[in-house]
Amino acid sequence: xxxxxxxxxxxxxxxxxxxxxxxxxxxxxxxxxxxxxxxxxxxxxxxxxxxxxxxxxxxxxxxxxxxxxxxxxxxxxxxxxxxxxxxxxxxxxxxxxxxxxxxxxxxxxxxxxxxxxxxxxxxxxxxxxxxxxxxxxxxxxxxxxxxxxxxxxxxxxxxxxxxxxxxxxxxxxxxxxxxxxxxxxxxxxxxxxxx
Numbered sequence: 001x002x003x004x005x006x007x008x009x010x011x012x013x014x015x016x017x018x019x020x021x022x023x024x025x026x027x028x029x030x031x032x033x034x035x036x037x038x039x040x041x042x043x044x045x046x047x048x049x050x051x052x053x054x055x056x057x058x059x060x061x062x063x064x065x066x067x068x069x070x071x072x073x074x075x076x077x078x079x080x081x082x083x084x085x086x087x088x089x090x091x092x093x094x095x096x097x098x099x100x101x102x103x104x105x106x107x108x109x110x111x112x113x114x115x116x117x118x119x120x121x122x123x124x125x126x127x128x129x130x131x132x133x134x135x136x137x138x139x140x141x142x143x144x145x146x147x148x149x150x151x152x153x154x155x156x157x158x159x160x161x162x163x164x165x166x167x168x169x170x171x172x173x174x175x176x177x178x179x180x181x182x183x184x185x186x187x188x189x190x191x192x193x194x195x
Contacts, residue, residue, distance in 0.1 A: 002040075003071065005033040008078040016177025017081075021165040028161055029078070032070035039064045065143035073122055073142060076155040077162075083183025090188035093153055096127055100134035108179070111136045111156075115175045120159045125187075126150040132194040151192045154182065 008026055012019045039060055046057045087094055087104055094104060101107035107125075114136045115123045122139040128150050139145050156178055163174035 002037050003033050005030045006075055006078070011078060011082045014082050014181050016166075016174075016181055018166050021163075024165065025074075025157075025161060026078075029071070029074040032067055032074060035067040036064070036071050039067055066141070069142035069146070073139070073155055074157070076152055077122075077157045080154055080183050080186045081178075081181050083181060083185065085180040085182050085184070087182075087184050090184040090191075092191045093184070093187050096132050096134050096191065096194075097125075099132065107134070107136070111154075112172075112175055112179075114138055115156055115158050116171060123156040123158055124152045125154040127153055127191065127194075129192045129194060151190060153187050153190050 005026075008022075008029075011017070011022055014022070043057070043060055043064065046052065046054070046060070051057055083089070097104055097107045101110065111123060111125060117138055119138075119140060121141065124137050124139055125134060126137055126147055127134045128147075130149060134153070137145065137147060156175070158171065163171060167174045167177075
């Protein structure tokens with residue numbers, strides 16, 4: 001199977017995000033899709049040649065997680081952008097957040113603090129699909145630190161490419177713009193059946 005880059009031009013014109021920033025970000029995302037497909041093809045060829053035991057196979061397998069998660073995390077990120085930031089549009093998600101954090105305000109304080117941690121990566125609001133407990137996690141690299149069995153509800157990119165063009169080193173201003181542009185209906189659609 002070959003993956004196709006999804007179209008996100010609907011996000012152009014999103015307040016707080018210049019078209020230049022978004023267009024560059026879309027191009028970066030397309031690179032992850034291209035590399036995911038390339039690795040799938042190369043791994044398939046190595047399997048067909050019976051070369052699964054060779055170091056090249058192992059290294060490509062390791063690299064695959066980086067490219068795949070780079071593709072998927074960007075899709076989740078773009079799909080939860082372009083909204084009004086109105087969290088009332090996600091009642092089931094809000095119920096889970098409030099049960100886990102006490103209030104939406106406490107959750108947001110924690111989410112923003114996670115986004116302000118030094119380094120590059122991702123901030124993800126996860127829900128444990130078994131218990132319904134929500135927590136914010138820092139994902140340092142695309143392919144490291146994803147909690148098993150959890151579903152990403154809200155994803156924020158905090159690699160510099162997500163904000164430097166518009167905000168320079170002012171990450172708090174980017175986080176403000178992100179929170180105002182969250183599409184909470186997309187977040188709501190991600191809430192799994194718990195249990």
